[in-house]
Amino acid sequence: xxxxxxxxxxxxxxxxxxxxxxxxxxxxxxxxxxxxxxxxxxxxxxxxxxxxxxxxxxxxxxxxxxxxxxxxxxxxxxxxxxxxxxxxxxxxxxxxxxxxxxxxxxxxxxxxxxxxxxxxxxxxxxxxxxxxxxxxxxxxxx
Amino acid sequence: xxxxxxxxxxxxxxxxxxxxxxxxxxxxxxxxxxxxxxxxxxxxxxxxxxxxxxxxxxxxxxxxxxxxxxxxxxxxxxxxxxxxxxxxxxxxxxxxxxxxxxxxxxxxxxxxxxxxxxxxxxxxxxxxxxxxxxxxxxxxxx
DNA sequence: ATTTAAATTAGAATAATTCTAATCTAGTAA
DNA sequence: TTACTAGATTAGAATTATTCTAATTTAAAT
Ligand SMILES: [Mn+2]
Ligand SMILES: [Mn+2]
Ligand SMILES: [Zn+2]
Ligand SMILES: [Zn+2]
Numbered sequence: 001x002x003x004x005x006x007x008x009x010x011x012x013x014x015x016x017x018x019x020x021x022x023x024x025x026x027x028x029x030x031x032x033x034x035x036x037x038x039x040x041x042x043x044x045x046x047x048x049x050x051x052x053x054x055x056x057x058x059x060x061x062x063x064x065x066x067x068x069x070x071x072x073x074x075x076x077x078x079x080x081x082x083x084x085x086x087x088x089x090x091x092x093x094x095x096x097x098x099x100x101x102x103x104x105x106x107x108x109x110x111x112x113x114x115x116x117x118x119x120x121x122x123x124x125x126x127x128x129x130x131x132x133x134x135x136x137x138x139x140x141x142x
Numbered sequence: 143x144x145x146x147x148x149x150x151x152x153x154x155x156x157x158x159x160x161x162x163x164x165x166x167x168x169x170x171x172x173x174x175x176x177x178x179x180x181x182x183x184x185x186x187x188x189x190x191x192x193x194x195x196x197x198x199x200x201x202x203x204x205x206x207x208x209x210x211x212x213x214x215x216x217x218x219x220x221x222x223x224x225x226x227x228x229x230x231x232x233x234x235x236x237x238x239x240x241x242x243x244x245x246x247x248x249x250x251x252x253x254x255x256x257x258x259x260x261x262x263x264x265x266x267x268x269x270x271x272x273x274x275x276x277x278x279x280x281x282x283x284x
Numbered sequence: 285a286t287t288t289a290a291a292t293t294a295g296a297a298t299a300a301t302t303c304t305a306a307t308c309t310a311g312t313a314a
Numbered sequence: 315t316t317a318c319t320a321g322a323t324t325a326g327a328a329t330t331a332t333t334c335t336a337a338t339t340t341a342a343a344t
Contacts, residue, residue, distance in 0.1 A: 014290060014341050035332080050293050055332070071268065074211065074219050074300095076331060089252070089260050100256055107249030110231070110269065114242060118231050118271030125267050126213065127252065129260030156310050156321060177301080192324050197301070216331095218300060 004066065013060070018042065018049050022057045026067065026081035032088075032097045034076045072097065072126055089127035093134035100127060146208065155202070160184065160191050164199045168209065168223040174230075174239045176218045214239065214268055231269035235276035242269060 004023055008015050021042050031037075039054045058079055061067040068080045072090050078097065087100040108123055130138070146165055150157050163184045173179075181196045200221055203209040210222045214232050220239065229242040250265055272280070 071213050077216050102253055111244055118273050120271045123267055123269045125265055127265045129262040131260050
């Protein structure tokens with residue numbers, strides 16, 4: 001967090017209250033918020049904040065590698081404030097997202113004919129499942 | 143293909159020329175078209191076809207498990223006419239999509255604390271890479 | 285205090301997808 | 315063949331996420 005602020009200043013970016021609020025919200029946040037989630041949170045303290053600011057800040061942070069977009073929902077983008085490579089598990093019922101910090105890279109060898117066509121640079125796994133809460137809900141219905 | 147048409151009729155769905163054209167376009171298609179790709183193709187033969195028809199048909203086919211949505215592009219949905227479970231590799235430069243028919247499920251064991259929270263039902267891997275064409279382009283630039 | 289490049293803002297623009305309500309038609313049965 | 319009708323198609327409007335724009339404000343350097 002502090003380092004992030006320092007990095008900011010070093011690189012000649014202005015540290016505005018809105019940005020600071022966004023940084024604070026994201027720092028250590030293990031949820032996977034959408035732009036709208038962030039917007040609504042920041043709006044509590046800065047009622048005039050605009051979506052443009054949220055999107056601009058997210059784009060900057062993305063370029064700096066501090067947050068990552070995750071590709072799980074076609075409706076809206078989700079952002080991951082944890083830039084360390086990891087995977088995700090999504091509840092197919094309520095869309096709850098969990099982190100999976102497990103390195104599968106050794107096991108994910110590509111078939112030879114694919115490696116001829118693509119030079120691999122990384123991978124990301126989406127696990128699907130049903131979360132505790134939703135399992136209970138389903139049981140109750142029966 | 144024929145089976146698909148039969149299945150259609152059996153289930154009491156009408157087989158319209160537009161739907162048939164969409165089915166034909168998708169049959170054996172190893173690309174991963176968007177609704178717009180399909181729309182433009184069908185429009186060649188049926189100039190009055192509407193987006194609603196394309197989306198409706200895709201939704202039906204999805205419900206029947208004949209096509210799958212793939213989650214790789216936040217801009218637009220891509221559809222996969224091959225419903226057999228498989229993974230994908232995406233060129234980070236031109237977004238070309240390739241199929242990866244390799245079963246990694248044995249290797250993808252989830253950590254215990256995740257299995258406590260989620261009952262797993264499946265997984266999908268996005269590999270990222272740089273395709274032949276894009277590798278060449280990059281070299282040329284240097 | 286002044287300056288100014290960068291950031292913020294409200295609101296417009298864009299683009300993918302879904303919805304709506306009127307019209308049409310595939311398939312059935314007289 | 316003809317008539318019927320549930321379901322399909324259509325044009326265009328609505329919705330929604332994201333990006334763009336141009337005017338205004340501000341952080342931070344001087
Ligand atoms: Mn995560
Ligand atoms: Mn595929
Ligand atoms: Zn759930
Ligand atoms: Zn490429």
